[in-house]
Amino acid sequence: MPEKLLEVNHLRTSFFTAEGEVKSVSDVSYYVNRGEVIAIVGESGCGKSVTQMSVMQLVQTPPGRIIGGEVMFDGKSLLEYDAKSKEMRAIRGAGISMIFQEPMTSLNPVLTVGEQLSDVICTHSHLSKKEAWKKGIEALAAVGIPEPEARMRCYPFEMSGGMRQRVMIAISVACDSKLIIADEPTTALDVTTQAQVMDLLIDMVHKYNKSLIIITHNLGLVTRYAQRVYVMYAGKIVESGTTEKILTHPEHPYTLGLLKSVPRLQDDKDEELVPIMGAPPVLSKLPQECAFLPRCVYACDTCRKEKCPELRQVGDGHFVACHINVRENGTGAAGTPKASGTVREDAGEKGEILLKIEGLKMHFPVTKGVFGVHAGTVKAVDDISFTIRKGETFGLVGESGCGKTTTGKCILGINQPTDGSIYYKGRQIAGISAREFAPYRREIQLIFQDPYSSLDPRNSVYSILREAIICDGVSKTQKEISDRIHELLRIVDLDPGMSQRFPHEMSGGQRQRLGIARALACNPEVIVCDEPVSALDVSIQAQIINLFKKIQRELGITYLFVAHDLAVVRHISDNIGVMYLGHLVEVTKSSDLYANPIHPYTQALLSAVPITDYYEEQKRERIILQGEVPSPMNMPKGCPFHPRCAYATEQCRKEVPRLREAGGGHLVACHCAVH
Template structure:
């Protein structure tokens, strides 16, 4: 490693919480070299973000740094008064926060927000400051920077807002950039753009990056050094190449085994039992012992010390002492439980047939609210799902995936088109008839916490739908069914008298699944059910969905932008762009041999752990066009590398490639 720009030694950050202290960061040590990307990896709640806030000295009121040192090129940041620390923040160290919308001031234009940073750390004022802001906006790839200067955060997409955050962080030309989950909420195409931008800016400015993430693919593409954090301490530290070729700590290995993928379709994903222990306790043994497959008496009684494995690879694990003593190294953890393969549907058992579905939202202007146009969120979508199968609907945010799901369930009235469920046309049913059919189709929302009423107990949340749809003859029968369903989704029946805030994200998602199952549905629309979850919790939910499908014969419409989840769970895939499906087929056809240029770009943008030398990276330029004013001809032509004159004039018809694969692209018109 090069000469460290940041050196942290035995950092301890505690949070006051009632009678006990939360040991959020408990003895962390690491160093970051000049022009190096250092990745801090781990589950939510392990202390990654609190480590970053400790470096910036931006702790909440209840937080305090108990001990340790934070040295920035020889300067002890913990010894600086707050006035001096303000000159360090933004100038020498800057931070990109996880959620740009909550970090940007909604009532200030983005130009003025970036200027604030310039006023604090440079002597630029007036026209010179404005020109510098425009230069920064160009540097982070924001088009029409002069117009964007006066726009507000709500007028920008997620990717644009994240670029503004990067521009603000770079305004003071920092030596160290802390990026806290900078791409978690972004689509793969926008994520690829942001990661490319960070790499390019790092090379131009000789800047170091502390990258906080739980995405192993992002770590593989970006990092030079990797540190794995668990329950407030670092348990493994290694150069990237060694970490990905030979992860040692059982926690690190479980993270790799939890990743979904095509090669694991016929088996259950490995899961990490239990959850991160509460950090209010004073630990005696190894913090991972209660969840470790290799733990023995020593692990529960004695805390392991750092053991150097060689070549910069160190680990905090008693197994490392065995390895250094020449004893056999434990094998890579492999899942043993086999899942039941999904049934192969036929054309004779169609459950859902959608034809020409349109969902348009009118745009009203003026005093008399005259209709001045429409947002064509869904514009002529057709798809078929057979019983017991999973169709994945993929695409960028804003392409209309969620609106398709809500239109199918009649939660949003379609503008046009047909939705036939089990032979019945849903769009023509009156409210009473539609309510009677509600038990047959349910939805699992992306954010389980937002979709569960915080004032209701779990039993009431699950029973609410049963009462509305007349499931169960008596309260006692309904309670018995609630107990059975909770056990079916891997939860104890005793939790039904608790509230949503008392559960982890994975547990809340299981509760949301239990609520959907309570009314005996045949079809479940899963709207990004794992996007906000850690990889280990995601594995539990995916295993559960597969198990329930095999046992109950459920059919899923799975909305996602995580393509590794698609490869693991789905049999059919539909790729959506700006309100229309541009390609669909079996998962083997679309994921292995994508035909549409957008599908190819989408797949190539996914960060991967196993590098493929022949893999061609296609970077899309610009953002998704507005659905209220889509481009003429093929909607994708402004971003397409293969654009032809006909693409700008005529929207392509559907071309049948095989019995299961179709594509809408002029490249394949016969």
């Protein structure tokens, strides 16, 4: 039998607030074997992170408190130690290390990477500062950071997101910790960086015989990397088992609902996602019966009458907390039909050209010193061209920093392009003054990535929408404004009764719906969607994607959809442009891109996306991109992708490829693909 490194039994953690006791962790039990990778999955607020913080005794007291339970780590009972004791401090880092969700906020911005890394090493060893510095360099080299000696003297803000996440992994390697807890380690990363970080983590686990707990809502990561899975809902574990069993034969309706919500690369665009309707329960008001009951489509009389079910064994190592048998009441995850929606037939062939971008360039000069000496130029967007027809969705995908958002800002008039043309309804809008652009602002709107930071926390829903309606420039009576606000809320599937709420009183999905309603307030023709679902849980993400489709069908809105999640883009886009380092490298119909990717970068992007089909994922061919994206201040000569391309030739190193026809309207910028 494998030796258990961590064993948690009946753990309970609560937060005592003015609203009552919030039961964040309610009777949770699980274990991790030595050298094993497990995943804990569930929606935001289900208790995943609080469970692991409780294990490390990092729950803030007050208001949080560990009520009861047992945590055994490497033969030691952790809850017997005081949270601030030397023994517990020694276990944190040397025994258990944690990689937090956002490395920028978990690394000190005013200290260099070397200072932070060597400080942690000194704390958990008897090494001198000089020896700790040397070991820090070795740790950075071990996690694949180039020029580790120079990087030790860098500040966190001078490194990319992927690099900062590697530094967090280096800390766990340097401390020789036995267990690594990775809390949403790839949420803010694009797919290629995500693959690099996760492959590195798994390599560290195997190389140094460590154990790994992955906390995530990304079920694709679970499929690719985890050996066993625990599914959490409302502070409890509702299903556990091997990854194969959980993904191919889910027994709990919540697990099945999560799997249905995930957009898949192989699905047809016309298929609607099936989200889990409703919202998770308030943890301070948990019912006696099953907490998932109000959202469950399989609920029966037993569910409504009996107390919350306990975990029961349904197979070898497979446990579920549910009164019913899902497979007897419906099909499994793989065979679940998706609701089909009425979607336009290839909008790329319909409608007039609404937006036309020709030779667009957006360069930012960089200065240094108090006298503003010119130090170089960042070529964020470098000579791109594409068109968007009325009523279609054009997806713009690529890694972080490739120029997607900058392109959207140029279209919105936020940035004045360095060169090139932007035609809207045949009229040139690039380079015109703010006063001349004012009429177009009502017709071209923006939906932000983070709905919380883009909504005024001091204004109610009514005030936020009222301001947007007034900006339309058309004089309206108070009744007309109220009627329009209620109409907008109904369009985005929000209860008009929520108009007096404030943003902090709404869930993440509701806030994003409010952001969409605000964008619709001026009756726009075009909406630029900047990563609108990247920070949302899969179930909420599915609701928002379906909402975008519904609005487009009913109102004929045209979208520029900026994202790095190719599965999401697949479900919403008619045509897709792939960007790399300011250049468009491939443009074609959505179906063609996924069926026949031509550019090596597109192929690598698609292979980096983990999928939830367990057996298909095991046999997929992986294309691993080596190295980091070059700096846009120091662009390589020739093709910008050639330093990372396995097919690069001498021509690629000297000559920048242009978009060329590859057949059937499929455009690609690659010397190797067209010869």
